[in-house]
Amino acid sequence: xxKTILQKxxxxxxxxxxxxxxxxxxxQYEGILAEHQQTRTAASLFDICHMGEFxxxxxTAEADLERLLTCSISSLNxxxxxxxxxxxxxGGVLDDLxxxxxxxxxxxxxxxxxxxxxxxxxxxxxxQQTTLFxxxxxxxxxxxLQGPAARIVLEEVYGCSFADLRYFCFQSLKxxxxxxxxYTGELGYExxxxxxxxxATWDAxxxxxxxxxxxxxxxxxxxxxxGYPLYGHELDAMHSPVETGNGMFxxxxxxxxxxxxxxxxxxxxxxxVVGLQLSSKRAARExxxxxxxxxxxxxxxxxxxxxxxxxxxxxxxxxxxxxxVGQQVEVEIRGRFQEAIVVxxxxxxxxxxxx
Numbered sequence: 448x449x450k451t452i453l454q455k456x457x458x459x460x461x462x463x464x465x466x467x468x469x470x471x472x473x474x475q476y477e478g479i480l481a482e483h484q485q486t487r488t489a490a491s492l493f494d495i496c497h498m499g500e501f502x503x504x505x506x507t508a509e510a511d512l513e514r515l516l517t518c519s520i521s522s523l524n525x526x527x528x529x530x531x532x533x534x535x536x537x538g539g540v541l542d543d544l545x546x547x548x549x550x551x552x553x554x555x556x557x558x559x560x561x562x563x564x565x566x567x568x569x570x571x572x573x574x575q576q577t578t579l580f581x582x583x584x585x586x587x588x589x590x591x592l593q594g595p596a597a598r599i600v601l602e603e604v605y606g607c608s609f610a611d612l613r614y615f616c617f618q619s620l621k622x623x624x625x626x627x628x629x630y631t632g633e634l635g636y637e638x639x640x641x642x643x644x645x646x647a648t649w650d651a652x653x654x655x656x657x658x659x660x661x662x663x664x665x666x667x668x669x670x671x672x673x674g675y676p677l678y679g680h681e682l683d684a685m686h687s688p689v690e691t692g693n694g695m696f697x698x699x700x701x702x703x704x705x706x707x708x709x710x711x712x713x714x715x716x717x718x719x720v721v722g723l724q725l726s727s728k729r730a731a732r733e734x735x736x737x738x739x740x741x742x743x744x745x746x747x748x749x750x751x752x753x754x755x756x757x758x759x760x761x762x763x764x765x766x767x768x769x770x771x772v773g774q775q776v777e778v779e780i781r782g783r784f785q786e787a788i789v790v791x792x793x794x795x796x797x798x799x800x801x802x
Contacts, residue, residue: 451496452588452645460660468561470497473662482665483754486631490594491661492652495637496645498589499563501570502581504553511578512554515570516546517688517709519698523548528615528626531696532688533558533566538708539684540691542566543676545628547617557589559678573704587623588645593635593669595799596657601625601636604651609636614801622648630666632673632798671760672753674722674792680733680748681720681762687712690764691720716767720748722794723778723787725759728752731778731785735761738777738784739769747778753794760794761787 448471457464462473473494475482485491503512513520518531525548533541542562547555558566563584571580592601601609605620609627612618617626622644629635640648652658667677676682681691687705688697689712697709725731731750736743745765753760761778769776774789 449497451494452642453494453496453649456646456649457494457660462660462662465663467663468497468559470560472497473660475662475664476660479662479664479668480754482659482661483668485659486594486633486661486665486669487755488595490592490596490600490655490658491665492649492658493591493593493661493663493666494649495589495591496587496642497560499558499560499566499582499584500587500589500639501556501558501567502553502583503556503570503574503578504581505578506552507575507577508552508554508579511574512546512556513701514703515573516544517697517703518546519701520546520548520554525550526616526618528617528628530615532682533569534688534703534705534709535569535684536704538687538705538712540678540682540686540688541569541684543678543682543688547624547626562678586642588640588642588648590638590640590645590648590652591629591635592638592652592658593629593631593661594633594658595802597634597636600652600655600658603655604648612636629800630673630675631669632675632793632795632800633669634799634802667749668751668754671749671751671762672755672793672795673798674762674794676720676762677749681764686718686764689713690718693719718745718764719767719770720762720764721770722790722792723747723761723763723776724790724794725761725778726786726788728757728759729780729785730759731761731763731780731787736779737763737765737769737787738779739766739774744769744776755795755797 623640750761
């Protein structure tokens, strides 16, 4: 497995490590529930150095990204970030990613670790000769600071104000970039740093009394409470983003690869990914079947106890006829049937991300 530049730090902190996307990553330190609560009430620091970063530049970069991604690129201002999908020719999701506009002709793509190699090959194959592609993943360390106290921590570490940094925007630091984004639903910042600056920054942020380290276990329960999709669970190359996100983060007024399939799914009302709230704390797991009137109508894509809500929740891919909010269904969990109800997302509605 690959290792991030911070692995020694994780071992010193007593992290329980595990494989994720081909990387040896910290799953938890003190414990998933404690780290989840820390993120919801104060601030947590996550090692996200396994993510991939690509630089796309040149006079035709905007046009190529406009064609390759579902989100609008031409309306993206310098200093803004946007979330979107990279699709194959059949409209299946190759990856979900964020795109940063650094200049009129220069962009960054931040991609998932497990798909980085295939993303690089796919994107490179579909660029014009006048568009330059550079994989800079090995040069960049990525740290995520998340939680309602994140701004306080960041300002005291860097000694300057970040009050003017708006949601899904970024600005330069003395040693990299910081964006106001994240995957937890809380106020958060993603730091992009040279690899050799990662350890010192990690130590400086964790030295703050309001901050503690958190692993991928809490990151997953936090994102599930927000109803955010995870590649390989809610998103994959077999399903279009319409089937998962109901057409969000897509600019329908432009041509993009895979659009025909997306339009078909939008019109025909195929399967959709929805939120389910279960009637107890017994968590459903991936691939558990969902039933309506004793007939299978889909399956669980992600499930867990929601620590902030003290009830089990899940995301499920089910037939469109059963997707209306308030619909009663049943989930088969280890041979027993559990009642559930379709609810609106996010499950957790008190996040500080937009504050």
